Amino acid sequence: MMKLLVIDDEESTRDLLRITLESDGYEVLTAEDGPSGLEIFTKDNPPIVLTDIKMPGMDGIEVLRRVKEHNKDAEVIVITGHGEMTLAINALQLEASDFINKPISDAALSVALRRAKEKIWIRKKLEEYTNNLEGLIRDTTEELEKRHELEHNLIQTSMDGIIANDRKGNLIIFNEGAERIHGYTREEALSSIHVTQLYPEGVAREIKKMIYGPEFGGPGRLINYETKVLTKGGKTRPILLSATLLYEAGQEVATVGYFKDMREVKRLEQELITRYEFEHNLVQTSMDGIIANDPKGKIIIFNEGAERIYGYTAEEALSGMSVTQLYPKGEAKRIKKLTYSDDYGGSGRLVDYEAEALTKKGELVPILLSASLLYEEGREVAMVGYFKDMRQVKRLESELIESERMAAMGRATAGIAHGVKNILHGMKLGAFMVDKGLEKDKADLLRKGWNLVGKNINRISRMTLDMLSYARSNPPVRRKCSLNDIVNEVCELMEEKAKERRIQLIRDLDPSVPLVKVDAEGIHSCLLNLVTNAIEAFPETSSGGQIAVSSRYEAKAGVILQVKDTGRGMTKELQKQVFEHLYSTKGARGTGLGLPITQKIVREHGGTIQLESEPNKGSCFTIRLPK
Amino acid sequence: MSGKKIVIIDDDPEICDAMSEILSEYDYQVFTALETKSGYQLLLEQRPDLLILDIMMASMNEGLDFATKMKEREGVYGMPIMIVSARPPSEKGYGRTLEEDLDWIHADIFMEKPIEPEELIHNVKLLLKD
Numbered sequence: 168m169m170k171l172l173v174i175d176d177e178e179s180t181r182d183l184l185r186i187t188l189e190s191d192g193y194e195v196l197t198a199e200d201g202p203s204g205l206e207i208f209t210k211d212n213p214p215i216v217l218t219d220i221k222m223p224g225m226d227g228i229e230v231l232r233r234v235k236e237h238n239k240d241a242e243v244i245v246i247t248g249h250g251e252m253t254l255a256i257n258a259l260q261l262e263a264s265d266f267i268n269k270p271i272s273d274a275a276l277s278v279a280l281r282r283a284k285e286k287i288w289i290r291k292k293l294e295e296y297t298n299n300l301e302g303l304i305r306d307t308t309e310e311l312e313k314r315h316e317l318e319h320n321l322i323q324t325s326m327d328g329i330i331a332n333d334r335k336g337n338l339i340i341f342n343e344g345a346e347r348i349h350g351y352t353r354e355e356a357l358s359s360i361h362v363t364q365l366y367p368e369g370v371a372r373e374i375k376k377m378i379y380g381p382e383f384g385g386p387g388r389l390i391n392y393e394t395k396v397l398t399k400g401g402k403t404r405p406i407l408l409s410a411t412l413l414y415e416a417g418q419e420v421a422t423v424g425y426f427k428d429m430r431e432v433k434r435l436e437q438e439l440i441t442r443y444e445f446e447h448n449l450v451q452t453s454m455d456g457i458i459a460n461d462p463k464g465k466i467i468i469f470n471e472g473a474e475r476i477y478g479y480t481a482e483e484a485l486s487g488m489s490v491t492q493l494y495p496k497g498e499a500k501r502i503k504k505l506t507y508s509d510d511y512g513g514s515g516r517l518v519d520y521e522a523e524a525l526t527k528k529g530e531l532v533p534i535l536l537s538a539s540l541l542y543e544e545g546r547e548v549a550m551v552g553y554f555k556d557m558r559q560v561k562r563l564e565s566e567l568i569e570s571e572r573m574a575a576m577g578r579a580t581a582g583i584a585h586g587v588k589n590i591l592h593g594m595k596l597g598a599f600m601v602d603k604g605l606e607k608d609k610a611d612l613l614r615k616g617w618n619l620v621g622k623n624i625n626r627i628s629r630m631t632l633d634m635l636s637y638a639r640s641n642p643p644v645r646r647k648c649s650l651n652d653i654v655n656e657v658c659e660l661m662e663e664k665a666k667e668r669r670i671q672l673i674r675d676l677d678p679s680v681p682l683v684k685v686d687a688e689g690i691h692s693c694l695l696n697l698v699t700n701a702i703e704a705f706p707e708t709s710s711g712g713q714i715a716v717s718s719r720y721e722a723k724a725g726v727i728l729q730v731k732d733t734g735r736g737m738t739k740e741l742q743k744q745v746f747e748h749l750y751s752t753k754g755a756r757g758t759g760l761g762l763p764i765t766q767k768i769v770r771e772h773g774g775t776i777q778l779e780s781e782p783n784k785g786s787c788f789t790i791r792l793p794k
Numbered sequence: 795m796s797g798k799k800i801v802i803i804d805d806d807p808e809i810c811d812a813m814s815e816i817l818s819e820y821d822y823q824v825f826t827a828l829e830t831k832s833g834y835q836l837l838l839e840q841r842p843d844l845l846i847l848d849i850m851m852a853s854m855n856e857g858l859d860f861a862t863k864m865k866e867r868e869g870v871y872g873m874p875i876m877i878v879s880a881r882p883p884s885e886k887g888y889g890r891t892l893e894e895d896l897d898w899i900h901a902d903i904f905m906e907k908p909i910e911p912e913e914l915i916h917n918v919k920l921l922l923k924d
Contacts, residue, residue, distance in 0.1 A: 584880075588880040588907045588908055589806070592907040595908045596809065596909075597812060599816060600812060603819055612819070615812070616812075
């Protein structure tokens with residue numbers, strides 16, 4: 168609600184105005200003279216004041232002056248009596264907004280008030296507009312400055328050279344990049360260099376033609392045009408130029424050129440080439456074969472190592488050969504499947520997989536293969552395989568085995584020599600007893616001596632057989648047979664000897680033991696060795712003991728044969744020696760070859776032999792044979 | 795008949811028997827043991843005039859250690875020890891040579907198998923001063 172101040176000395180006029188104006192929706196303040204009116208004005212600051220001109224004391228003109236003094240935007244409407252036109256004009260000169268005559272008509276009053284309100288509204292709008300405009304200008308200026316700075320910086324600090332020239336060829340922009348390329352400072356360039364001086368002779372004209380011509384990006388533009396610039400020092404430098412014409416109001420005003428220093432590009436290019444060559448060489452000269460194929464199986468990399476393994480040249484392999492041709496039938500498919508599976512080194516990888524390569528000549532070469540899938544942006548693009556030629560490894564392996572065998576033979580020879588000496592010792596003593604028996608005619612001594620000789624003859628023949636068996640390197644002949652039958656044979660053979668020493672020989676056979684492909688003779692001698700050892704694990708004066716020979720079948724482990732005795736057992740030290748050294752614990756009775764032979768035969772069957780023993784409690788040998 | 799006592803420790807019962815038979819022919823009283831534990835008992839019981847020891851028993855060290863121990867213990871009354879072995883003194887590969895061993899074993903006589911029985915008799919007689 169708009170406030171209105173009415174100042175009039177006549178109470179009737181005040182009342183009339185208040186009633187009228189209040190009914191029109193104004194909040195009406197009243198005062199009966201100038202001073203009290205001004206007091207209210209300064210306190211309540213009404214935008215519109217109605218004042219009588221003729222008042223005792225302070226008149227309306229003075230009120231107007233003081234109001235305007237206080238607030239020049241306040242609208243003052245003066246109320247004049249008849250014939251007070253001079254005062255009214257005076258009031259208008261003092262920026263009264265209007266005057267109305269007494270007696271006050273409603274129409275005159277509302278017109279005056281409307282005008283006053285309009286003036287207030289216009290002034291307010293004008294003020295708002297002015298304020299907005301200032302803000303707008305301020306924002307715009309800041310933005311422009313920022314933009315200019317940014318563009319300036321962009322231009323100045325661009326790695327590329329940026330040069331602009333006007334239509335006459337005078338340079339107007341020359342950035343740091345251009346300084347680097349051309350060798351001029353910006354000041355030099357802008358003050359004294361013509362655009363044609365930046366190029367070898369004729370090149371600037373050529374470039375201009377190119378910009379206007381349709382090639383390299385269309386008329387008015389030039390994109391990635393390889394050319395040369397001329398430096399301050401008179402040298403030419405390769406650059407890559409893009410240029411565009413600038414227009415203002417439809418008029419061509421300038422040409423801007425962007426220069427890429429090709430030395431850098433060339434250097435990067437060279438670096439890339441070097442790097443590529445390096446990697447290429449790495450791949451090419453790797454001792455391992457490296458072969459890559461695309462998802463369709465087409466060979467895309469075939470290095471020297473691969474050439475060595477396969478016998479194909481890289482040209483042959485890369486001229487459309489499929490990776491499937493590098494393996495025996497079905498193998499490539501299998502390798503692919505394994506690479507995708509988790510089984511060998513995780514999905515997408517294959518680690519140390521033993522396979523065979525099919526060479527150009529159709530030979531099969533043992534290889535150790537690792538492979539990996541290559542992805543580019545999530546898409547499988549190739550499979551790379553690394554091949555180790557296992558021929559060399561296999562050859563070294565067999566050499567190693569051979570040398571180990573020779574070392575073992577050396578140890579065996581020492582053991583054998585020891586055995587032979589013991590046997591000869593017995594024979595000599597025996598022969599001496601025979602001599603003495605004959606000499607003194609002692610039949611008993613003669614018999615004992617001869618007995619000793621005979622026993623030692625048996626020993627040496629057994630030893631010879633053992634040696635042959637141990638030295639044999641050709642693989643055993645395997646046939647399907649019943650292991651339980653072999654156990655039975657051995658036990659029957661040894662039963663008598665066990666009985667002599669009062670040893671119980673127990674058999675515990677698992678009827679579910681299947682027929683197994685083995686070298687029956689070999690397994691027979693293994694068991695015979697173990698049972699013989701078990702019997703000899705008891706002192707000759709033994710008062711009885713037990714040997715249990717058992718068989719067992721487990722689906723996972725295969726067949727398990729066990730020979731367990733309750734004899735004297737072995738120390739930890741001895742347990743190690745019985746397999747590692749050809750060593751006999753039996754003096755002249757043993758050849759020291761029994762357990763090594765047993766172990767050798769079991770290993771040839773892909774099985775294992777294990778010993779558990781405790782001194783004075785007994786020993787237990789366990790043979791595990793795969794099904 | 796000298797009746798002197800000889801203890802033989804050898805893990806081969808047949809060799810023990812044969813040595814026993816042969817030495818008995820020369821009127822020695824022979825006692826045999828198959829290992830050092832019972833052999834030691836025998837030494838304590840019989841207090842023999844000579845020990846014949848095979849050092850290539852179940853464990854080589856068993857024989858060597860035993861010989862050394864006997865020498866230390868029996869040194870006072872000076873029982874001679876004859877060592878019999880299938881291993882030649884020159885053979886290497888067991889960490890020590892026998893010459894080295896002999897320094898500290900102080901065996902009186904070392905005989906390498908196979909032994910000539912005449913030589914055995916000769917050496918026994920020598921050690922027993924017969």
